[in-house]
Structures are given as structure tokens and as C-alpha cells.
Amino acid sequence: MTDRSQAQVVLLHSNDIHSRLENAARIATIIAEERRTNGADRVLAVDCGDHMDRMRQETEGSDGMVNLELLLEAGYEVVTLGNNEGLTYSSEVLSNLYKQPSQPAVVCANMELTSTGERPEWMHPYTIIDKNGINFGIIGATANFYEFYLLLGWTTSEPLQAIRAQVAELRGKVDVIVVMSHLGLPLDQRMAMEIDGIDLILGAHTHHLLEEPLVIRDTTICAAGKFGDYIGRVEITIDKMTGRPLFKGECIPTGAFQEKAQAYDIILKYREISRHRLSRVVSTLSVPLTQNPERESPFSNLLAAGLRKWTDAEIGLVNSGQLLGSLSIGDVTSGELHALCPSPINPCRMIIAGEYIRTALEQSLLEDFFRKPIKGYGFRGVVLGKLAVDGMNITYDNTRPAMNKLISVKVNGEELLDAKLYTVGSIDMFSFKAGYESLSKAEKFDYYLPQFIRDVIEHELAIPASLQLCHEHRWHQTGAIQSN
Incomplete structure (x- = not known):
């Protein structure tokens, strides 16, 4: 003093x-x-x-x-x-x-x-x-x-x-x-x-x-x-x-x-x-949901699928760094979801051109992006992480130059068109020009409050089909180097 x-x-x-x-x-x-x-x-x-x-x-x-x-x-x-x-x-x-x-x-x-x-x-x-x-x-x-x-x-x-x-x-x-x-x-x-x-x-x-x-x-x-x-x-x-x-x-x-x-x-x-209030069991898993911000993982796939359905969109898209760990076999409590997804981030529906989605997907393959530390905008994680997707199938070659690694991006079976507008279920953080900044260039954003993305996860955990589908790969690597 x-x-x-x-x-x-x-x-x-x-x-x-x-x-x-x-x-x-x-x-x-x-x-x-x-x-x-x-x-x-x-x-x-x-x-x-x-x-x-x-x-x-x-x-x-x-x-x-x-x-x-x-x-x-x-x-x-x-x-x-x-x-x-x-x-x-x-x-x-x-x-x-x-x-x-x-x-x-x-x-x-x-x-x-x-x-x-x-x-x-x-x-x-x-x-x-x-x-x-x-x-x-x-x-x-x-x-x-x-x-x-x-x-x-x-x-x-x-x-x-x-x-x-x-x-x-x-x-x-x-x-x-x-x-x-x-x-x-x-x-x-x-x-x-x-x-x-x-x-x-x-x-x-x-x-x-x-x-x-x-x-x-x-x-x-x-x-x-x-x-x-x-x-x-x-x-x-x-x-x-x-x-x-x-x-x-x-x-x-x-x-x-x-x-x-x-x-x-x-x-x-x-x-x-x-501790008592957050001990509520929200799901019981027979198979673990693993998570790694540097590669495609079932847990982040589950979140991407949940955002797609929550917002009634064609595509689900979220950075995997939103999730801080994996879910093990057995009971999942609301406290565990809170610990693994502490961000006060809300679901968001955007209408956005394919070229901006493509840019974000290309960036997601680069270490400078998926290992990037990020603070603020509601984010309570550590690094940005790769993009988890739903409603898309992506083929890429990691041996090709940066921002030219994508070979094919299909949206519900059809090639992604740069000039076409798509509905994307995602998160409000991207609208603030944070992380994958091209996603802030949407024509329109609709926000879903007061729900947080951990509420989306809880909803998906109660659906047996969602727990199976999240293990299916959306990213497919060709060439010599396997990263996902």
C-alpha cells in the first residue's frame, strides 16, 4: 500500500x-x-x-x-x-x-x-x-x-x-x-x-x-x-x-x-x-469419445453434427479446440461436460458463400492455425484446433502446398461451389472475426441464446445414432503423409 x-x-x-x-x-x-x-x-x-x-x-x-x-x-x-x-x-x-x-x-x-x-x-x-x-x-x-x-x-x-x-x-x-x-x-x-x-x-x-x-x-x-x-x-x-x-x-x-x-x-x-448439482448424469457411454485438437476425433464430430441439427443447417462446422478432452466409457455428468467445454459460446446459424468455407477448411490443415493459441470472444480453451465438420466429405493431400491441399469437398454428396450460399450450423465466436476469420464473412448470422454449445453436446449424447455416426470419418487423406 x-x-x-x-x-x-x-x-x-x-x-x-x-x-x-x-x-x-x-x-x-x-x-x-x-x-x-x-x-x-x-x-x-x-x-x-x-x-x-x-x-x-x-x-x-x-x-x-x-x-x-x-x-x-x-x-x-x-x-x-x-x-x-x-x-x-x-x-x-x-x-x-x-x-x-x-x-x-x-x-x-x-x-x-x-x-x-x-x-x-x-x-x-x-x-x-x-x-x-x-x-x-x-x-x-x-x-x-x-x-x-x-x-x-x-x-x-x-x-x-x-x-x-x-x-x-x-x-x-x-x-x-x-x-x-x-x-x-x-x-x-x-x-x-x-x-x-x-x-x-x-x-x-x-x-x-x-x-x-x-x-x-x-x-x-x-x-x-x-x-x-x-x-x-x-x-x-x-x-x-x-x-x-x-x-x-x-x-x-x-x-x-x-x-x-x-x-x-x-x-x-x-x-x-x-459439485452436488453438477453430478447429474446426462449419458452413459459404452464406447469412449476421444478428442484431439490436431486431428479428426469423434467427440468434436459429435459437436459439429449437433450444431448442424440444432440450427437446421446443411453443414456443421466448429473448431475442435472448443473441447478440452475426451469422454471415457461410463457415466457422463453435467460437471464433466462443463469441465471439457467451459466456453460460454452459443450456437449460430450462418448463410455463407462456399469460397469462405473452403478458405477455412484449407487453413484448418495448417499448423499455424490449428495450434494457434486464442483468447477472448467467449473462448475458454487453449488452442484453436482443426475444424470438425458434419454434412461434408473432404479429400485432401497434405503433401501439396499450403492453401492448395484440398482435392474435393462435397456437401451432402455434391461438390462445394465457391459462389453458392450454404447454411452452416456453427458458433457465434466466428462471427466476431476470431479464429477462422473467413467465416465472419457470412451474409447473415442467426444466434441461439441462452443455450451454450455444451447444451448441444448433452442433447446429442442422448441419441444412440449420433454416438455411432460421430465415429465416421469426414476428412480423407491421400498421398504419403497421414495427419488425420
């Missing part, structure tokens, strides 16, 4: 913890120490979204309740929603979470329920909090994934317009206007340039770490990176001459701090609850 000044208020801010629950427990220790040192009336703790991530067993098995209890135990007073809260849980699940007694204030200015055109009773565009004689007006906003939110019962709007309206509402009523922004650094910088009256922006979403604040015009921008590796700390005083707030910001590494005992107990409690 740095030397304490005579700050009137210390604001502590976290963001993008993504269910690194142990770091959340360390942050709880830091918040408690600040309150002991400065007094509760001089400390304000807020979280800027993506505290939850369903890749974590305790979060998945508790519908996010472990995260909320950690926030409550640490004494957070204000939170906003990130896309990992808003896009991986239905509005009903979020309502059950945020109707808890003594919950933090939930602020988000650019979300409404589609059914009513209004915010739910637990969400507000802003909140006003008094700390040690300073009135804070705190506005929240989240990234405008409009098309996705609409499928979950939400209507989102352009965030800067919504923020501008709330700043106009608050100015003159409070001493300090703070925006909790789950929008990303580029939009935060634009916000500071375009909207008058914002004193402090606390950033998130793009996982940027600002060890020293940015100052743009009269606005200070702070952000604390990702995964709870840091917590942001801002000392705030009001200049007696001008009446304007002054900020002194830093980011504190959390690794050296002990996990707060009460927070650790919450994690243990929900670990046991989740």
Missing part, C-alpha cells in the same frame, strides 16, 4: 474478475483493511462488471450466487453488468440474483426489459451515494451487444447517448460524477472527449490496466486490468478553491494478500453445492 493522504474518500474499483474467486477473496481483504484504516464512511467499493464467468464450477453450479455473496461479504456498494453477466444468464436468473436483501446497487443506463420497455426494479441508470460529505453520482453502462441481448429479453441502446442523458440529469445534484463503464478503453476515451461533466471513468471490458490514470480534458480514466490481479484505488478530495474533485489513482497487485477467511468459506460452501 502507498502512504495514506488526507483524502476525503478512497474509492476501490475492480473489473473483469471472471470468477477468479481466490482473487476476489484477496480483494475482500484489501477492502476490509482500507475500511479499518480510513473508516467505512470514507471508503467506497464498486465493481465494473464481468465478475461472473460460467467457466468456473462454483459459478456454473450456483447460477452466479457465489459471486454475489462474495460481493456482499466484501461490502461492495455499487456494481454494473458486464456481458458475462448479461449475456450468459437469462433475465429471470439475473432477477433472482439481484433481488437479494442488502444487495449492492445495480446501475446500467443502457438496458431495459424488452417486454416492458423499462428497467427491472433492481436496476437503475445511476445511484447517488454520500461518503464523508461528498455526494457521488454513479452511472453504469454496458457494451451494446444489441442482437444478442434481444434474444435474452433485453433491449440495449447506444451507451454514450444514454450516459450523456444521465450526466445531464445528475449535474448540479452531486459533487462527483463517476461512470462505471463496461465499454472498453476506446469508448472510454471517446466518452471523455465528447461528454462534458464526467469527472471519473472506471473502465472494464477490454481488460486494460492503467497503472496511472489517463486524463482527457477534465475527465480522469482508471482501470484495473483483469482477473482480479489488481484492484484500483483512487483517493478523492474536493479542491476548496474550485470545488472540483481531485483524483490520485493507482492499481494495487492483489497476489501478496491473504484470502479473507469469510470469503474463502463462501467459495468452499458453493464448491460443495456445485
